[in-house]
Amino acid sequence: MSLALTDVTLTYPDGETSVTALDDVSLRVAPGELAAVVGPSGSGKSSLLAVAATLIRPASGTVQVGGVDVAGLSAAELTRLRLNRIGVVFQQPNLIGSLTAVEQLLVTEHMRGRSPRASRAAAAKTLATVGLDGRQHRRPHQLSGGERQRVNIARALAGDPGVLLVDEPTAALDHDRGAQIIELIVEVTRTFRLATVLVTHDTEFLGAADAVVEMRDGRLAPAPTAARG
Ligand code: ADP
Ligand code: MG
Numbered sequence: 161m162s163l164a165l166t167d168v169t170l171t172y173p174d175g176e177t178s179v180t181a182l183d184d185v186s187l188r189v190a191p192g193e194l195a196a197v198v199g200p201s202g203s204g205k206s207s208l209l210a211v212a213a214t215l216i217r218p219a220s221g222t223v224q225v226g227g228v229d230v231a232g233l234s235a236a237e238l239t240r241l242r243l244n245r246i247g248v249v250f251q252q253p254n255l256i257g258s259l260t261a262v263e264q265l266l267v268t269e270h271m272r273g274r275s276p277r278a279s280r281a282a283a284a285k286t287l288a289t290v291g292l293d294g295r296q297h298r299r300p301h302q303l304s305g306g307e308r309q310r311v312n313i314a315r316a317l318a319g320d321p322g323v324l325l326v327d328e329p330t331a332a333l334d335h336d337r338g339a340q341i342i343e344l345i346v347e348v349t350r351t352f353r354l355a356t357v358l359v360t361h362d363t364e365f366l367g368a369a370d371a372v373v374e375m376r377d378g379r380l381a382p383a384p385t386a387a388r389g
Contacts, residue, residue, distance in 0.1 A: 161226040161245065161322020163189045163212060163355040168221030170207055170378075181207040182218065183378035189355035189371075191322070194346060196366050197359045198383055199375030205359040208375065209325045212357060213248050214238055226322055243272055247316030247354075249326040249345075253308040255300040261287055261311045262296040265318045272319060283318060289351075290314045290344060306337035310344065317348060324349065324356040331361070338362060 170182035181204045189195045197205050210216045211223060214230050223230045225245055233241060255264050262283045269279035287296050290310040300308055309329055316324060326345055330338030342358075342365040349356040358369070366372045366383075374383040 161191055161353075161355055162224070163187075163323045163357070164222075164224040165208070165212060166222045166224070168208075168211055168218045168223065170204075170211055170216065170218045180378050182211065185221070185378070185380045187212075187357070187373065187380060189323075189357060191355055192350055192353040193370040194349045194356040194358055194368070195371045195373060196369035196383075197357060197373055197375060197380075198361070198363060198366070203375040204378040205375050206327055207378075208380075209248070209327050209357060209359060212323070213246055213325050214242055243268070244319050245322050247319065247321035247324045249309075249312050249316045249324070249329055251328045251331045253300070253312035255308060255311060257300055260297045260299055261292060261303070261314070264311055265315050268315060268318060283314075286314045286318050287311070289317070289348070304337070305333050306340060309333065309337075309341050313341070313344060313348070317352070320352075322354060324354040326356065326358045326360075328359050328361060339365065342368070 165185060165187045168182050168185045171178040171180050185208060187195060197208065199205055211218050214223065225241060230238065265283035265286060266279050269283060284296055290313050292307060292310050292314065295303065295307060329341050333341060342362060345356065345358055346368045348354065372383040373380050
């Protein structure tokens with residue numbers, strides 16, 4: 161499934177005036193491709209992901225997921241799109257403290273209306289895919305930071321999405337664990353032919369990306385080669 165943002169502009173109200181978070185941004189990601197987004201804090205990277213995730217509607221421009229312009233979808237269709245087509249991974253895993261790894265995935269599977277039996281088998285398989293075989297029944301406090309982020313990624317993959325949106329997934333991790341998480345994101349992008357957008361500060365891993373773009377004051381430009389480590 162492909163992802164395409166075309167001429168997207170987004171403003172937030174800011175007192176008497178407004179902040180332009182995205183200024184005429186266009187980005188295209190084909191199935192199986194990973195686009196890395198770098199840029200300073202406050203430049204609009206998370207806003208870009210929020211628009212791509214259809215969580216925020218832009219002031220102008222279009223967002224297409226799998227060739228479909230999301231502006232034309234009803235509220236119910238948008239909910240289904242988010243649940244079944246778009247996987248999102250935030251910086252902090254946001255896991256539920258009382259639930260095991262497999263149960264974290266079952267919460268969203270339940271929202272998808274899948275049967276508990278089928279969901280449980282699928283969730284166990286997805287956890288194995290992200291390297292958490294044998295860890296299914298651990299709660300967040302029994303997992304390392306890297307493992308918690310893997311559960312977060314597994315949860316994003318559980319619905320078998322076509323688009324994966326990842327926001328600074330390594331910010332809370334040490335170098336080696338961060339590197340493994342980026343490797344995992346590249347691997348699942350290729351294996352499941354996802355259109356992935358990865359916001360990251362880890363410029364040393366950008367060689368694995370198909371495109372590297374830089375946000376500055378809401379504008380997107382090809383990153384200078386120096387940023388590609
Ligand atoms: P980044 O992820 O690159 O740090 P953001 O997308 O979070 O950038 O923010 C881009 C700009 O939009 C910043 O100026 C930020 O202060 C502003 N902004 C982000 N979210 C909101 C919001 N909900 N309301 C108002 N302004 C916001
Ligand atoms: Mg951000």
